[in-house]
Amino acid sequence: MPLFLPLALQVAPPTPGPVPPPSVTTYILAGRVIDRPGRPPRGATTIVVRDGKVAELIDGHQTPPDRTNVIDLSSQTVLPGLIDAHVHLSSDRAGQEGLLAEFTEGAQMHAYEALWNAQKTLRAGFTTVRNLGDDGATLALRDAVARGWVTGPRIVDAGRSISTTSGHMDARLGLNDELRDHPHTDNLCDGPEACRKAVRLQIGRGADVIKIATTGGVNSRIGAGLGAQMFDDEAKAIVETAHLYGKKVAVHAHGADGIKVAMAAGADSIEHGTLMDEEAIAVMKKAGAFYVPTLSTVNGYKERIARDPNAYPPEVRKKIDWRISITGKALERAAPAGVRIAFGTDAGVSKHGRNADEFELLVQHGLTPVQAIQAATVNAAELLGLSGEIGTLERGKAADLIAVAGDPLADVRVLKSVAFVMKGGAVVPLTP
Structure with missing residues (x-):
């Protein structure tokens, strides 16, 4: 056995690390x-x-x-x-503009866009955000912020959002067959075993929280509407696997049927909840789950349509008009019933840096100012599992x-x- 190591493998003696700055x-x-x-x-x-x-x-x-x-x-x-528990930092564009950007701009540009939006958010007073799904740019941004390489809010990140094939998170919806192999599909699952694997994949990528869709969405191009798109056993497999790894589960759900599927599985929060009925409210209250209303989406929709009436394809525009007309109604029922409310905007649909617009909407639809502030501080901190670090002074x-x-x-x-x-x-x- 040789008594020396090749030069490339020799271990240099440790060098002193940087001297920590004096306490300030x-x-x-x-x-x-x-x-x-x-x-x-x-x-x-x-x-x-x-x-x-x-x-x-x-x-x-x-x-x-x-x-x-x-x-x-x-x-x-x-x-x-302040804490925004529902953002999408890697895009400030939606509709046809956002779809075009997916094909004309690469991952590197999306990463810079995420940084730009994160800094706007921080300057608006939101020192922590929960990023609920993108192509992966924000996972790296989260770590860069934590290392002090760049300035931005504290980020809790979900990696890629999970849904069933042809569900709300299927990026192939609305694309022609020649383009259907382009988007990522590893976030899609059908059946309990595939759904467990999808969760483990996001955890392996470093996700802090798991985001799923149990119903259709407003922005997705699919004719199946806003009802349930995931079976009970699929949702249960996702939530059980996430909780096994100590991760909470945020659920995109508009229809009451999808909310009930999520609650039966033990999910931690419902995002949007537009068609929440009395039974859904009761099960959410009993479970102690949080409701994140994301009322600010209506601002984003209105502004884009005012700028370009064709910003969204007709099948999506119809759902948007409906969403605008019904926004806030679920909150008006859920809050007085005792469902816990956490602040979230869905920024990316609404504008980053304008997150505080949500406060006015929360108050318009039934919260007192102090309840709205609690939603963006103590409540959101609890939802994110960070009550020991943030949310109060x-x-x-x-x-x-x-x-x-x-x-x-x-x-x-x-x-x-x-x-x-x-x-x-x-x-x-x-x-x-």
Whole structure:
């Protein structure tokens, strides 16, 4: 046996790593603080931030002796960084424009688009998002943000969304036969065993959460409508497999039948829920599942149609017009019944960076301002499994916070104009 290693295999002696920077403490002088949404706000408060976390909240305004690292927000209302539990970062386009982009732009461009949209979202005050399905660009972005390579919100990512063949997540819908081999199909499953495999594939890709569709969708080009498109045993196989690996399951479901299929399987959240009936509301409440209404989609639809009446093919446009007419009705029934609400916009259908438009719609359809803020903080943090890190301003949690002029407890529209954003103790520039 040789007593030496080839040069290429020789192991170099360890070198010292970078010297960690000295601990930095920042004093934030807040005029008013909604530190734990749902509880009475604090008055003038000093928020002490150290090493990216909230170290202390002190009544009144205090400054360090040398008056360094002081941020004066004494005329502002400060609250936790906001959370959008339903976005699609790799696209800000939909309809025919989005379909064309799938064939004219590559994965690299989609990755840059995801970064661009993520930064718009962060500047709007959303320091955490749950990305519910794309071609994979956001998985890499999630890791790049976590490494500090780029600036963006904290990302919980689903990889590719799962559905049955010809279900809402089948990217081949509406394509001619010559193009049907182009899109990915490894997110499609038929039968329990195939559905278990589809979940394991996304987990192997690094997904934090599993997204499935038990019903048809508004944007998908299929004549089967918005009813159930997945059998009970398929949904059960998906949810059981995801939970086996410690992953929650978010379910795209419009029709009440698909909601009930998801709830019988033990899913964690229902996205959209447009046709939720009394039975679906009852089973969701009993299960403690979250409802993510995604009301902002109507804004995206209206704006695109105003710009181009032919933005969507006729079979999709018909569903869009229906969706606009019925939006918010399910929330008006679900919230008073005690179903837990989490904030989500479906940004990508609506515009990234305009996520706070959802607050106004939530209040229009029955939530109080404080309930709407809870949906985007404490509730969304619980849905994402991150209550120990985000959602409130408490000692030991991430220093994710925003500031606005005015009182969002009186008028949630002030959240559309965020004056200050901090994520993980770092101030976020509000201009590109």
